[in-house]
Amino acid sequence: MRLTALSATAAALLSPxxxxxxxxxxxxxxxxxxxPDAPSGGxxxxxxxxxxxxxxxxxxxxxxxxxxxxxxxxxxxxxAELKTFLDKIGIAxxxxxxxLERDNAWPRxxxxxxxxxxxALLNGAGFIKAADSRTGGDKGIGGLLQSTTYLSGLSGxxxxxxxxxxxxxxxxxxxxxNDAVWxxxxxxxxxxxxSSKSIGALDTAKYWKNIYDEVESKxxxxxxxxxxxxxxxxxxxxxxxxxDGGAAYTVSSIADADHFKNGNAPFPIIVADGRNxxxxxxxxxxTVFEFNxxxxxxxxxxxxxFVPLEYLGSNFDKGSISKDGKCxxxxxxxxxxxxxxxxxxNMAMLTEFPDEVPSLIVxxxxxxxxxxxxxxxxxxxxxxxxxxxxxxEISNIADEEELSLVDGGMxxxxxxxxxxxxxxxxxxxxxxxxxxxxxxxxxxxxALRATYDRAGTDIANGxxxxxxxxxxxxxxxxxxxxxTFFGCDASNFTNSEKPxxxxxxxxxxxxxxxxxxxxxxPSYEIEERDSIIQNGFNGATQGEGSLDDKWSTCVxxxxxxxxxxxTGTEPPQACKDCFDKYCWDGSINDAEVQSYLPxxxxxxxxxxxxxxxxxxxxxxxxxxxTWSVFAI
Ligand SMILES: *[C@@H]1O[C@H](CO)[C@@H](O)[C@H](O)[C@H]1NC(C)=O
Ligand SMILES: *[C@@H]1O[C@H](CO)[C@@H](O)[C@H](O)[C@H]1NC(C)=O
Ligand SMILES: *[C@@H]1O[C@H](CO)[C@@H](O)[C@H](O)[C@H]1NC(C)=O
Ligand SMILES: *[C@@H]1O[C@H](CO)[C@@H](O)[C@H](O)[C@H]1NC(C)=O
Ligand SMILES: *[C@@H]1O[C@H](CO)[C@@H](O)[C@H](O)[C@H]1NC(C)=O
Ligand SMILES: *[C@@H]1O[C@H](CO)[C@@H](O)[C@H](O)[C@H]1NC(C)=O
Ligand SMILES: *[C@@H]1O[C@H](CO)[C@@H](O)[C@H](O)[C@H]1NC(C)=O
Numbered sequence: 001m002r003l004t005a006l007s008a009t010a011a012a013l014l015s016p017x018x019x020x021x022x023x024x025x026x027x028x029x030x031x032x033x034x035x036p037d038a039p040s041g042g043x044x045x046x047x048x049x050x051x052x053x054x055x056x057x058x059x060x061x062x063x064x065x066x067x068x069x070x071x072x073x074x075x076x077x078x079x080a081e082l083k084t085f086l087d088k089i090g091i092a093x094x095x096x097x098x099x100l101e102r103d104n105a106w107p108r109x110x111x112x113x114x115x116x117x118x119x120a121l122l123n124g125a126g127f128i129k130a131a132d133s134r135t136g137g138d139k140g141i142g143g144l145l146q147s148t149t150y151l152s153g154l155s156g157x158x159x160x161x162x163x164x165x166x167x168x169x170x171x172x173x174x175x176x177x178n179d180a181v182w183x184x185x186x187x188x189x190x191x192x193x194x195s196s197k198s199i200g201a202l203d204t205a206k207y208w209k210n211i212y213d214e215v216e217s218k219x220x221x222x223x224x225x226x227x228x229x230x231x232x233x234x235x236x237x238x239x240x241x242x243x244d245g246g247a248a249y250t251v252s253s254i255a256d257a258d259h260f261k262n263g264n265a266p267f268p269i270i271v272a273d274g275r276n277x278x279x280x281x282x283x284x285x286x287t288v289f290e291f292n293x294x295x296x297x298x299x300x301x302x303x304x305x306f307v308p309l310e311y312l313g314s315n316f317d318k319g320s321i322s323k324d325g326k327c328x329x330x331x332x333x334x335x336x337x338x339x340x341x342x343x344x345x346n347m348a349m350l351t352e353f354p355d356e357v358p359s360l361i362v363x364x365x366x367x368x369x370x371x372x373x374x375x376x377x378x379x380x381x382x383x384x385x386x387x388x389x390x391x392x393e394i395s396n397i398a399d400e401e402e403l404s405l406v407d408g409g410m411x412x413x414x415x416x417x418x419x420x421x422x423x424x425x426x427x428x429x430x431x432x433x434x435x436x437x438x439x440x441x442x443x444x445x446x447a448l449r450a451t452y453d454r455a456g457t458d459i460a461n462g463x464x465x466x467x468x469x470x471x472x473x474x475x476x477x478x479x480x481x482x483x484t485f486f487g488c489d490a491s492n493f494t495n496s497e498k499p500x501x502x503x504x505x506x507x508x509x510x511x512x513x514x515x516x517x518x519x520x521x522p523s524y525e526i527e528e529r530d531s532i533i534q535n536g537f538n539g540a541t542q543g544e545g546s547l548d549d550k551w552s553t554c555v556x557x558x559x560x561x562x563x564x565x566x567t568g569t570e571p572p573q574a575c576k577d578c579f580d581k582y583c584w585d586g587s588i589n590d591a592e593v594q595s596y597l598p599x600x601x602x603x604x605x606x607x608x609x610x611x612x613x614x615x616x617x618x619x620x621x622x623x624x625x626t627w628s629v630f631a632i
């Protein structure tokens with residue numbers, strides 16, 4: 001890291017009068033969407049009077065009543081949309097309308113978007129664009145998103161989920177066309193300087209000064225701050241199309257957004273892992289946390305509880321707030337939660353800052369770094385720990401003053417499947433979009449395998465998962481070269497009455513573009529950004545059917561697979577053909593792989609590749625335990 005001399009601009013910015021001008025109160029306009037509803041109007045959480053029905057921690061034995069109620073509303077939409085989707089696709093010799101009238105026939109769908117930095121955001125965006133009836137075109141799988149109940153994201157995948165919901169459930173096309181967001185040619189180090197006209201060009205010094213002031217305001221309000229606050233603020237500047245990158249936007253405000261409340265969007269879920277300082281976690285012992293519009297917490301037996309998200313930051317003890325205690329609101333900032341889910345990138349703060357970055361920032365980051373050791377600078381601090389004293393007989397954090405969370409991919413479960421394999425959620429099929437960097441920055445099944453290894457152990461607490469082969473088999477049998485279904489045979493499970501969901505694995509692969517860009521590549525020209533999105537779209541639609549004109553039929557069959565089992569219905573021949581083609585049949589070829597260098601499956605798109613930006617790769621200077629995580 002370079003310590004820079006105080007530039008003239010930075011010096012001007014740091015004078016008291018300039019500082020107060022910057023932190024002047026903003027015009028707080030509540031818009032009908034995920035909203036800047038932090039009561040402070042900025043990044044700082046605030047003390048508020050508790051509602052008469054004081055918030056409490058609840059046990060994880062069932063869905064929250066809010067989620068159950070919301071699902072009833074959402075179901076009206078998903079059922080109508082699924083009917084339209086199946087009619088559009090038209091499975092041969094099958095009458096979807098009359099089939100769905102049978103008892104228990106309606107399926108429940110989830111989409112899970114893996115981590116992997118901007119690569120994961122962009123590849124995931126290609127899938128969402130294809131699945132969205134507003135942008136998916138006629139031949140593909142448009143309408144799947146409208147039929148979906150749950151949409152989970154982790155790390156880079158959480159940036160995508162967050163960006164969609166913070167911007168009024170906008171389409172990927174709108175996000176691509178709106179120059180206030182997704183300007184990834186500007187790195188987070190320089191800030192939204194050159195192209196983000198709509199939110200006003202900020203020079204680099206002013207951008208960092210804003211971030212500094214925002215994080216200080218949280219500090220001044222009496223809360224711990226860490227590298228995650230800086231990282232989260234910086235990354236969110238590119239994701240939320242509002243002044244100052246949406247510093248006051250909270251995840252709990254999604255619950256009040258029209259698109260969500262009226263059941264017109266899926267239930268978003270963001271995943272992070274629990275990791276105490278100096279601990280190492282693997283899939284077999286991590287406590288997996290989720291954030292959804294109503295709650296945050298874990299289904300795992302090492303916690304088994306949820307806190308109302310809106311009141312995160314309040315002082316809970318043994319599950320409740322003391323009678324004279326205050327409630328806190330505005331702690332669940334999008335910035336902080338997306339920063340938590342992607343805290344691996346805290347390391348990005350170790351890279352060289354551009355010269356324009358005020359030395360104030362550089363000093364601050366340095367002092368944060370020196371106050372903790374290298375193995376722990378990816379931790380996001382949640383203090384007070386809402387689960388203090390809660391479930392103390394089973395919880396491994398009941399005694400901690402601080403809840404420490406890290407990047408959701410840190411336990412190698414880089415696809416956020418955990419929330420959607422919970423039996424309480426009754427999901428039938430998960431579209432698992434994998435943008436992990438395993439072999440030459442392509443996925444090799446490691447993420448699925450990590451979730452499979454965990455299933456059946458004590459920490460999985462009764463969740464099952466389809467059988468997943470080793471990574472050599474993935475490559476040798478080309479299970480990662482295109483879509484593969486896992487767990488097709490619903491009777492091949494211990495609990496065959498209620499089998500776990502079918503997994504439709506959608507791995508990142510080269511269709512029209514070498515989308516295996518490095519996780520730590522911080523900048524992308526617009527053309528390259530769009531080429532990666534288009535490659536993901538081609539994977540999701542199999543080249544709009546050019547690789548398999550029955551692909552959308554097969555997606556529909558995957559959606560109905562568990563339903564057929566439940567209703568005891570023989571699948572139509574068209575579906576049997578799909579299952580023959582796409583289901584992993586249990587065979588293994590674990591001969592050691594020599595190399596995996598997949599080639600284009602469709603004609604190469606040259607627009608993006610000619611524009612690769614050179615240099616400026618995030619340098620990783622941190623060694624130690626956390627670096628088992630290159631797959632993210
Ligand atoms: C959000 O999107 C909906 C549907 O496209 C639109 O009707 C509404 O005006 C938008 N709201 C805002 C604040 O942009
Ligand atoms: C909120 O309350 C806590 C303790 O109840 C106090 O320490 C803190 O200073 C208060 N914060 C603000 C911004 O008033
Ligand atoms: C998780 O398992 C790993 C590998 O066995 C071990 O090193 C680590 O200490 C365990 N962590 C916890 C929190 O139990
Ligand atoms: C999951 O763990 C909790 C907490 O230990 C326990 O009460 C519950 O019975 C477990 N559920 C299953 C299905 O094992
Ligand atoms: C699969 O990826 C992991 C990293 O996630 C790597 O350690 C392993 O060597 C890869 N396996 C093969 C067969 O390429
Ligand atoms: C069926 O279950 C067995 C036992 O769990 C497993 O080894 C096998 O791979 C499964 N078959 C398929 C096709 O998933
Ligand atoms: C991407 O994959 C191709 C082969 O499929 C390989 O030649 C290239 O080196 C990989 N790029 C990166 C950045 O890993």
